[in-house]
Amino acid sequence: MQTHDIRQRFLDHFIKAGHTEVPSASLILDDPNLLFVNAGMVPFKPYFLGEQTPPFDRATSVQKCVRTLDIDEVGITTRHNTFFQMAGNFSFGDYFKREAIGFAWTLLTNSVADGGYGIEADKLWPTVYLDDDEAEAIWRDEIGVPAERIQRRGLKDNYWSMGVPGPCGPCSEIFYDRGPAYGEEGGPEADEDRYIEIWNLVFMQNVRGPGGGKDGYEILGPLPKKNIDTGMGIERVACILQGVDNVYETDLCKPIIDLAARLTGRAYGAGNHDDDVRFRVIADHARTATLLIGDGVLPGNDGRGYVLRRLLRRVVRSVRLLGADQPTMGDFINLVVDTMSPSYPNLAEQRTHIVDVAIGEEASFSKTLAAGSKLFADAAQATKASENTTISGDDAFTLHDTYGFPIDLTLEMAAEAGLSVDQQGFTALMAEQKQRAKADATARKTGHADLSVYREFLDRGPTTFTGFDELVSEAKVLGLVSDGTRVRSASSGQELVVVLDRSPLYAESGGQMADVGTITTGDGVRLRITDVQKAGKSVWLHKVTVDEGEIAEGDEVIASVDQAWRHGATQGHSGTHMVHAALREVLGPTATQAGSLNRPGYLRFDFHSGKPLSESQRREIEEISNAAVEANYPVHTFETGLTEAKQMGALALFGENYGDVVRVVEIGGPFSMELCGGTHVAASSQIGPVTVIGESSVGSGVRRVEAYVGMDSFRFLSKERALLAGLASSLKVPSDEVPGRVEQLVNRLRDAEKQVERLRADSARAAAGGLIDSAVTVGSTLIVGGRLPDGLDANGLRSLATDLRGKVADRPAVIALFSSTTDGETTKVPFVVATTDAARGLGVKAGDIVKEVAGLVGGRGGGKPDLAQGSGTDVTGVDAAMTRLRELVRDR
Missing domain, CATH: 3.30.930.10 (Bira Bifunctional Protein; Domain 2)
Structure with missing residues (x-):
């Protein structure tokens, strides 16, 4: 069956x-x-x-x-x-x-x-x-x-x-x-x-x-x-x-394992336990990841996103360990959609998005694997240089925890390099991490939010929302709640939640922030509404502060929306729909919504895309949005069945659960049609100018556009114009020549900085050359070092130390160079220590020296036996550091 x-x-x-x-x-x-x-x-x-x-x-x-x-x-x-x-x-x-x-x-x-x-x-x-x-x-x-x-x-x-x-x-x-x-x-x-x-x-x-x-x-x-x-x-x-x-052998999992066998050339159930584990990980995690993405989860660095990222990366890792070196995620996710969609049709509807997200994470993790391989190579080299054969558990844990590098890949690569891994140390660190996570989860698991105080209102039925048609409504106070407890009345200065039978105020949902406004009575009672939320998705909870008088359960009141706030909110929400439509026109239908937030005068819109917008694309999105504003499209709203709405082409928010009856917001016919429960302008011209102010990444495969609308857009452009006018005046050129003039100045500044750097390097080389003449010998080891002119960073010091080491390469020698740099009020003391082959033959190692002297300049550092570096904050400690270096060499 x-x-x-x-x-x-x-x-x-x-x-x-x-x-x-x-x-x-x-x-x-x-x-x-x-x-x-x-x-x-x-x-x-x-x-x-x-x-x-x-x-x-x-x-x-x-x-x-x-x-x-x-x-x-x-x-x-x-x-x-x-x-x-x-x-x-x-x-x-x-x-x-x-x-x-x-x-x-x-x-x-x-x-x-x-x-x-x-x-x-x-x-x-x-x-x-x-x-x-x-x-x-x-x-x-x-x-x-x-x-x-x-x-x-x-x-x-x-x-x-x-x-x-x-x-x-x-x-x-x-x-x-x-x-x-x-x-x-x-x-x-x-x-x-x-x-x-x-x-x-x-x-x-x-x-x-x-x-x-x-x-x-x-x-x-x-x-x-x-x-x-x-x-x-x-x-x-x-x-x-x-x-x-x-x-794993049932009809919904075995096909995934069979596909993995075809893609990797390995066989499941052939007697290799490790391979079988990897096949099962692929089958399990590919299914889970598909269902999670289908419900709106995106890869990220914390919470649900981190779990999804970990699942997808474990699939990639397992495929790699089975021998495949080509991308495979698309094949697995498509197969899961095929096998699971008979029970969950939304997977087939969202196939393109689900596959794109998974493929994007696969590509991202491939880069991580490349970076992790380089870090592993450094750890392996340091292990061998220290004449050890075991990579520390700390290094393995850092690779796993900080860089996402899997432990089994670390084990595999260590074996290839003739090394082992301190698995016991790694396991102990993992156990500590799990214990911290478990303790945190226990601390957060304090019980389900107690909404029982609102049960009477939930049983009574939903709040009647009147805000689509009016901004002022007569209403009755059904209940007052203070600190989770029902109260009969409240007076001036108190903060509480008010439940009304009717309300024109929009409760926060769908990315739109809640309205603000007032509740008043004919005899001078005034409550200031600062937030509106929902209980059970149906009862409006008005968070208020009593400014004047006393409010009581059963009172007849007037609930009013702040008109300026609502006007700005409708501009922001309708502007969001315009930007969404423009994005899809520029990028295509895969630029689906991944989240949004709008408030008066401002909107942000998250959408699925694997790469940043180009400057020309940003301008095009802005132009399309403003062209729709100028066209003064009528805005129509109506209710219909969910199936009918989708057949008309209405877009649904990804991962959102809708009822059988939905509200459709249509702007300009086919230009924009979305399922939406928010408040909107009556015609697109009321949105005012749309100005895109930024575009950024908010996660794997998700970008964010931010924009101002209405007067906020005008104020932003006015400020930008004033800034440009000020620059034009300072540079004494017309406004349209400012970019070229600024570019000239930047190039001149870069040239000047390069010249200063060359002069500083020449001065440093001259000073470094004199260090050999003033070098001292401790035992049989020559010590070359001291403080160089200010302004040299670690890269400059490292280059000079390498040059000096080459000049004394025929004998035991240690080169130790210090400098100082200033950034505002912060002083840093970079330093580098290098050793020759003959010095290392005597047991003198740069990494050991740096660890000993770093504290004397208020810092820390480390490195390899031949070259190490660090940074401190106390330049007065350089002499003490050189003295300690000589003691270390003498003790050898």
């Missing part, structure tokens, strides 16, 4: 049993405890936590999930995956244990013809919590499972919670017996390799207190309503029904 069929049978089974099908949520949800959705119940947390009333009593879903805690174990074992699909059925105060157990059992054991999976009943072993006599009795007496195949387990195995204070309850897990070839008899308690868990039934009936781990908390009491949360692992059931050992 194919995985897509397994998935659909699950949904059909529970829909037939009266459950509402809920589509998979995005892997990215607004949850302070989670980078990614990691369990099927996560989208339902507001219902289980009592923050919102569910719109259904029972539901079913197949949720995309990503877990990256054990990312380093992926491939090493066949049990770890980062991406998986969790099928679940949920009851919110409706049915409980008996029905949940029955639903699971019938789906698993009913024949294929009857819509089930056709699994043999005697292969299934249920487990229950230690004291859950009720669940055991249902399994034994009603389902008919023999008592010897039902096992009781403790808190760690058969008790569930979210990991934070809140709902919890005992579990009943269902295991499948794969047979004696996979391990010992005796059920899950004996061997969880032979008996694999395929379903977990959570009987959510209690409330837990604070505490860590799976059993380090107290059960506080019963929930007001008993709920059901279950999860069946789609991939694990696929292994059983397809008769394979692990997920």
